[in-house]
Structures are given as C-alpha cells and as structure tokens.
Amino acid sequence: MMEKWSNESDELRARFAAVEENYKQICDTIARAAQNSGRSPEEVTLLAATKTVPVEVINHAIHLGVRHIGENRVQELLEKYDGLDKENATLHFIGHLQTNKVRQLVGAVPRVKMIQSVDSAKLAAEISRLNQKYGANTDVLIEVNIGREENKSGIPPEALDELTDEIRRMKGLHVKGLMAIPPVCENKAELEKYFTQMHRLFIDIGQKTMDNVTMDYLSMGMSGDYELAVQCGSNMVRIGSALFGARIYR
Ligand SMILES: *Cc1c(COP(=O)(O)O)cnc(C)c1O
Numbered sequence: 532m533m534e535k536w537s538n539e540s541d542e543l544r545a546r547f548a549a550v551e552e553n554y555k556q557i558c559d560t561i562a563r564a565a566q567n568s569g570r571s572p573e574e575v576t577l578l579a580a581t582k583t584v585p586v587e588v589i590n591h592a593i594h595l596g597v598r599h600i601g602e603n604r605v606q607e608l609l610e611k612y613d614g615l616d617k618e619n620a621t622l623h624f625i626g627h628l629q630t631n632k633v634r635q636l637v638g639a640v641p642r643v644k645m646i647q648s649v650d651s652a653k654l655a656a657e658i659s660r661l662n663q664k665y666g667a668n669t670d671v672l673i674e675v676n677i678g679r680e681e682n683k684s685g686i687p688p689e690a691l692d693e694l695t696d697e698i699r700r701m702k703g704l705h706v707k708g709l710m711a712i713p714p715v716c717e718n719k720a721e722l723e724k725y726f727t728q729m730h731r732l733f734i735d736i737g738q739k740t741m742d743n744v745t746m747d748y749l750s751m752g753m754s755g756d757y758e759l760a761v762q763c764g765s766n767m768v769r770i771g772s773a774l775f776g777a778r779i780y781r
Contacts, residue, residue: 543587543588546588546591546776547588547591549776550588550591550592550595550774550775550776551591551595553773553774553775553776554592554595554596554597554774557577557757557770557773557774558572558577560757560758561575561577561757561758561761561768563758564757564758564759564761564762565761567762568761568762568763568764570766574766575761575765575766575767575768576598576599576748576766576767576768577597577598577599577767577768577770578599578600578601578623578625578750578767578768578769578770579592579597579599579600579601579769579770579771579774579775580600580601580603580625580753580769580770580771581600581601581602581611581771581775582602582603582604582607582626582771582778583607583778583779583780584771584775584778586611586614586615588775589611589615589616590614590615590616592774592775593615593616593619593620594616594619597620597774598619598620598621599620599621599623599767600615600620600621600622600623601622601623601624601625601647601769602622602623602624602625602626603624603625603626603627603648604626605624605628605632605635605636608622608624608635608636608642608643609635609642612642621644621645622642622643622644622645623643623644623645623646623647624636624643624645624646624647624648625647625648625710625769626648627648627684628646628648628649628654630653630654630657633654633657633658633661634661636669637658637661637662637667637669638661638662638664638665638667639661639664639665641662641665641667641668641669643669644669644670645669645670645671645672645707646658646669646670646671646672647671647672647674647710647750647769648672648674648684648685648710649671649672649673649674649698650673650674650676650684650685650686651686651694652694652697652698655671655697655698655701655704656701658671658701658703658704659701659702659703659704660703661703662702662703662704663702663703667703668703668704668705669703669704669705670704670705670707671698671704671705671706671707672706672707672708672709672710672748672750673686673691673694673695673698673706673708673709673710674686674709674710674711674712675687675688675691675709675710675711675729675732676688676711677711677713677714677725677728677729678713678714678725680714683712684712685710685711685712688728688732691709691732691736692736695736695741695744696741699741699742699743699744700743705743705745706743706744706745707745707746707747707748708733708745708746708747708748708749708750708767709729709732709733709736709746709748709749709750710748710749710750710751711725711729711750711751712751712753713725713726713729713751713756719759722756722759723759723763726751726752726756726759726760726763726764726765727763727764729749729751729763729764729765730749730763730764730765733746733749733764734764747766748766748767749764749765749766749767750765750767750768750769751765751767751768752765752767752768752769752770753768753769753770753771754770754771754772754773754774755773757770757773
C-alpha cells in the first residue's frame with residue numbers, strides 16, 4: 532500500500548516537472564513567434580487545453596502561470612470543476628456544444644467565462660436566453676470552419692458576417708473574436724494559407740464597428756502548429772499535448 536502511494540506521487544512529481552519544462556519551452560516559442568510577427572509576447576494568450584488531464588496537473592500548470600484553461604466536454608468540465616483553482620485561472624469551453632448542455636455552463640451557475648465554439652444562432656440564442664434569465668454574461672468566439680470540411684464544427688467563412696450580425700444583437704453575450712481549427716495539412720504552406728485567411732477575416736470584421744462586437748481574440752494554433760499560427764496573427768493558442776504530454780484516454 533505504502534509502495535503504491537509513493538509510486539503514485541513519484542509519477543505525479545515527474546509529471547509536474549515535465550509540465551514545467553514544457554511550459555517554459557512553449558512560452559519561449561510563443562515569445563519568438565510574437566516577435567517575428569511584430570508583437571510583444573504579452574499580446575499572445577496561452578490557453579491550456581485540459582481534456583484528459585487530471586485536476587492536480589491542471590492546477591500545477593496554473594501554479595506555474597497558465598491563466599486560461601479550456602475543456603471541450605461538458606461532462607469532464609463538470610467533474611473537474613470543484614477541484615480547479617478557479618481563483619487563478621479563467622475557464623473556457625472550447626469543444627462542440629449541444630444546445631441542451633448550455634445550461635451547465637452559463638446562466639444560473641456561470642461556470643465558464645468564454646465559449647469559443649459558437650457556430651450557430653440557435654446555440655447563441657440559448658446562451659442568451661439563460662444569461663438573461665439569471666443576469667449573467669458570457670464572452671463568445673465564433674468558430675469558423677476555415678477549410679470548409681464536412682463533419683466539422685464551425686461556420687463557413689462566407690457565413691461569418693451574417694451570423695456575427697445576428698448574434699451581436701442578443702443580450703447576455705459578447706462577441707469577442709474568432710476561433711478556428713484548420714484542416715490537417717500536408718505541408719506548412721497550405722496550413723499557413725488557412726491561418727492567414729483566418730487573420731484576414733479577423734481584421735476585416737474588426738474594422739466594421741459593430742455594437743457588442745470587439746474582435747479581441749483570434750484563437751488558433753495547437754501543439755503541432757502554434758508557432759506558425761502566432762506568426763500568422765493568432766493571439767490565443769490552445770495547447771494540450773505539448774504542455775501536458777500525450778493524452779491518456781481511460
Ligand atoms: C484538444 C484541443 C486542443 C489542443 O490540442 P493539442 O494538439 O493537444 O494541443 C485545442 N483545441 C481544441 C478545441 C481541442 O479540443
């Protein structure tokens with residue numbers, strides 16, 4: 532029994548050390564990419580994508596300085612919620628969200644500050660309805676399916692203006708930017724094309740002054756491609772495995 536416990540804490544200590552090392556590297560890479568694109572490192576926000584990661588490990592990342600964390604499943608977020616160090620980090624929802632689950636995230640108990648994956652007026656309307664009922668507010672990003680892939684969340688780029696205009700009229704939410712997960716690409720040039728298209732959309736829509744829209748965040752870039760994403764103008768990267776190690780699905 533003692534043996535098992537000490538092995539477990541050894542494992543946790545090793546994991547904490549790995550996260551610390553990874554975190555430093557990620558911060559360095561972000562800083563370099565920000566500077567390469569004429570920005571200061573502070574202009575880029577690191578969000579830790581925490582699916583499958585145990586609460587102790589997430590809280591260690593927060594202890595190291597991670598200030599934003601994102602879950603992509605409602606059930607998993609609810610399981611971890613009480614144990615998370617919410618005083619020191621902001622919670623985001625980053626996954627596909629069904630309308631009937633919105634009530635777990637906003638409204639009576641506003642568990643997340645931002646929902647990054649809004650891709651329909653119906654979903655936004657439900658966020659709005661619950662928040663109005665309870666006097667709450669949620670920041671939202673509109674998810675763009677920049678590669679126009681079938682079976683992928685997000686709206687096609689050409690639908691962005693209209694959906695933004697529809698959502699911004701809703702009370703209880705605030706449109707704060709755009710989010711995208713580009714297609715898996717054969718080469719860097721192709722990926723760069725998608726990131727650049729997203730940045731263009733972000734700039735274009737930001738230039739239209741609209742009430743209840745502030746294009747603060749362009750959320751794109753994950754473990755395998757965040758350096759390129761930042762070079763192309765991303766100011767929020769969502770990083771999972773590069774920070775926490777390969778995911779272990781139980
Ligand atoms: C898991 C996930 C990430 C992070 O993926 P990694 O490749 O592990 O960095 C980013 N965004 C979303 C929406 C995710 O679900």
